[in-house]
Amino acid sequence: MNHKLVKLEAGLYLVATPLGSARDITLRALDILASADVLAAEDTRTARKLLDIHGVPLEGRRIIAYHDHSNASDRQRVLNNINEGKSVAYISEAGTPLIADPGYQLVRDARQANMPVLSAPGPTACIAALTIAGLPTDQFHFAGFLPPQQTARQKSLVELMPLRATLVLYESAKRLNALLMDIEIVGGSERHVAVCRELTKRFEDVQIGPVNTLRAFYEAKPAKGEIVVLIGTGEDNKVDEIDLEAALVQAMLSFRVKDAADTVAGAYGLPRREIYQMALRLQGVKQLE
Numbered sequence: 001m002n003h004k005l006v007k008l009e010a011g012l013y014l015v016a017t018p019l020g021s022a023r024d025i026t027l028r029a030l031d032i033l034a035s036a037d038v039l040a041a042e043d044t045r046t047a048r049k050l051l052d053i054h055g056v057p058l059e060g061r062r063i064i065a066y067h068d069h070s071n072a073s074d075r076q077r078v079l080n081n082i083n084e085g086k087s088v089a090y091i092s093e094a095g096t097p098l099i100a101d102p103g104y105q106l107v108r109d110a111r112q113a114n115m116p117v118l119s120a121p122g123p124t125a126c127i128a129a130l131t132i133a134g135l136p137t138d139q140f141h142f143a144g145f146l147p148p149q150q151t152a153r154q155k156s157l158v159e160l161m162p163l164r165a166t167l168v169l170y171e172s173a174k175r176l177n178a179l180l181m182d183i184e185i186v187g188g189s190e191r192h193v194a195v196c197r198e199l200t201k202r203f204e205d206v207q208i209g210p211v212n213t214l215r216a217f218y219e220a221k222p223a224k225g226e227i228v229v230l231i232g233t234g235e236d237n238k239v240d241e242i243d244l245e246a247a248l249v250q251a252m253l254s255f256r257v258k259d260a261a262d263t264v265a266g267a268y269g270l271p272r273r274e275i276y277q278m279a280l281r282l283q284g285v286k287q288l289e
Contacts (some may be wrong), residue, residue, distance in 0.1 A: 003030035008087035016122030017098040021200035035091035040064040043093040096124040129228035133194035139165035167231040180215040192232035198225040
């Protein structure tokens with residue numbers, strides 16, 4: 001047993017949990033889980049399994065479920081324990097609470113009630129991916145899950161990809177190919193991307209390269225498991241007319257001419273009027289063929 005009982009003041013304790021390898025939990029997290037008066041978890045079964053692995057006894061404590069579908073009365077039920085002078089440890093299913101996980105509204109309500117909120121930091125998939133992908137980490141932007149619908153997802157990418165920062169996204173395996181296609185449409189075929197899969201787990205895998213290469217790879221070998229996608233900045237890409245025309249042709253498969261021009265212009269940081277004129281010319285050529 002690597003935990004010890006400690007005296008915790010009344011408050012909400014946010015406890016980060018391993019992404020995959022159970023040994024990634026911190027000693028302080030184990031101390032809090034062993035000592036808290038009340039345990040709350042995004043997934044009670046996963047929480048019980050983690051406690052069992054590390055020999056943390058419940059000692060009669062019940063694990064309260066708090067997840068995406070919990071409502072205001074559920075939050076109040078958790079916070080009532082703090083009002084009664086108890087310590088409450090909130091456990092994510094995997095990773096850090098609130099980082100693409102539930103907990104924001106719970107923390108907000110606790111803060112509004114002037115309750116102490118403390119963190120037992122630990123693993124988070126976005127940071128783990130950044131450290132191993134080989135893309136710049138001096139500036140990064142975490143955008144979590146993009147919309148599942150193609151048009152909304154592409155519009156989000158149009159807004160995000162001009163940023164001079166590495167973009168970090170979460171995506172499901174079944175939508176990975178669609179996301180890679182949209183990245184290519186918006187940012188061009190040479191945009192560098194890293195796909196980090198099953199981090200810290202047995203079948204961890206990282207694929208890095210131009211987005212068109214990765215798209216071909218995952219079309220041939222569909223991905224499985226939990227996925228983090230990192231998109232490099234486009235500032236070092238040399239944009240020539242052939243690249244722009246290819247991006248416009250691809251974008252016009254999904255958008256009207258004006259929207260396609262806006263998408264490509266935003267992605268490459270070029271004047272929209274200039275790109276719109278190019279799109280009109282390409283449309284005319286296509287109609288003549």
